[in-house]
Amino acid sequence: MEKTEILASMNKIWRDELDNEAITITESSTANDIEEWDSLSNIQLVVATEKLFKIRFNSAEIAQFKNVGEMIDCIKAKIG
């Protein structure tokens, strides 16, 4: 799967989970850029992403994601 496809699917998750259709994420997006993205909703986002791509992040990975791009790289590595 291409990075752009992964990003598009993630964008849908972010809009659904954060209840805001106006959200558009890019590879450089971080929690600081989006008001509704806090430590609580982050957990929802991570778990919803795992479900969609049928993968599991480990705790070290979750702790280290700095932005959306790093999550995409991790997803890409897992789904091949």
Place this chain on the structure above:
Amino acid sequence: MDNILKYIEEKNPAHAAKLNSWIKNMDTDYFSESELFFARYKKFIESTGKKLEYGIDCYLKLCAQMVFERIEFIRFGKYANTSLEEVEKSIYLNPEMFEYHMHGLVFAQFLWKEQYARFNFFSKNIGNYLKPQDKYLEIGGGHALYIVEAMKKGGDANSFQLVDISPSSIQLAQGITEGLNILFLLKNIFDFSPTEKFDFITMGEVIEHVENPLSLLIKVRELLTDSGMAYITTPANAPTLDHIYLFNNATEIRDLLNEAGFEIVIEKTQYAEDVSEERAQKLKVALMYAAFVKPKK
């Protein structure tokens, strides 16, 4: 408190900012109570050759652990451990783990708003219910914050006893209450069968640690006089390694108290995060439930 927050800020600035955002609005009672309790803890921990910072490190480790527990909880919708056997393996038979957990909890009592809400509710009301000559029992007393407060507000009660199943908890409680006249018993509460009943029983954050909370509540009812009163607290949606029994909401807790033969006199609930009711339910934010209850007539 200032020093504690400063130390947390050095280690985890984001967490410190979150703590500061609610602590800055607290009243003088909060600051004097926390100073007194942390002074007790500091004296004890220094007597064991460690520093106050050791306890704060335990607290930060506990916070990090809880993030992972929460991820698992959101993934699977249940607590990671559902039997006592699993918890015994991972925590109770692992003294190092239990120790950081309990020492971390000492700090959580004042650093987490839902924990402080539970203590404040106890502190403001215990004086109305604990009468002179009463026999006071605390079950699972852990860090001893509650029994110290009960003695402060109801010092003319007849006697104070604390039962706990864990040697580390008893050691911590004894250390923190140094100089106070408390009878400590290292025992599983289910094996505790005294000849006399108690007029007041405090049992904070224990029923979620057992497989069958109803039988524990019935045990408390049996230990209580007919005119007695109990203070019971437990959380809903609060995943930690040693929580076994999942309450999904306050209604389930109230129903169980009723089933065990208790009538709720006053109660208090508090979410662990500052969110709307709707969002709290959606994100399964941890809810603290506390109540003063009495036996149903």
